[in-house]
């Protein structure tokens with residue numbers, strides 16, 4: 486059976502982040518920046534029900550990704566996966582904790598998770614989810630694109646990535662200078678241009694791109710979409726923006742000739 490995955494962005498932006506990844510019976514919440522009542526209401530609107538979780542993954546310890554981790558772990562009675570560096574800054578004394586390495590793939594209820602470290606002013610990871618050839622790559626909160634990121638996202642039919650700000654809007658906007666510097670730095674957030682540059686390097690398998698974590702002050706969906714669409718040119722890739730206050734529900738299907746990576750080599754998966 487060809488793999489299918491459902492990726493439901495419940496909330497995206499500096500006001501709080503949470504995305505549900507569902508495949509083959511596994512349900513994993515990535516980040517916990519919004520509370521249980523919001524998660525439940527948005528699950529209800531996207532899926533028609535509030536679903537149980539097998540686990541949560543916290544990408545990094547910033548509040549907009551982690552502030553409700555304790556509340557959600559209790560509400561959904563699920564373990565919380567973090568890197569050791571994140572766990573040190575986010576003790577969560579009452580939660581069941583699981584540690585993953587920055588570069589070590591792991592499995593949650595049959596769902597494969599492949600992390601990769603990314604540059605930010607807190608220890609952060611990009612994640613690829615894989616289920617029977619269906620692959621989705623996800624990354625927000627990075628100051629620049631590491632060289633290996635495009636290769637890490639190889640074979641992903643869906644890529645969700647940060648397009649945080651337009652550099653001119655940021656420079657001319659209301660943020661204080663220290664914050665402008667922080668956002669624009671090599672360990673801050675990704676600009677539309679940086680996101681577009683990565684999009685242009687993504688492989689042919691990528692059919693859909695979702696722009697995440699847009700600043701409400703220093704960006705507009707129109708600017709972000711225009712940059713990315715210009716960069717990918719004629720290729721048939723659907724590009725959309727995720728939102729702070731609205732759900733975005735996406736389906737990922739394994740390509741007809743799904744590929745899976747194994748220590749640098751390419752293994753073709755059989756059809757069917």
Ligand SMILES: [Zn+2]
Nearest residue numbers: 499547549626
């Ligand atoms: Zn963030």
Ligand SMILES: [Zn+2]
Nearest residue numbers: 545547605626
């Ligand atoms: Zn952050």
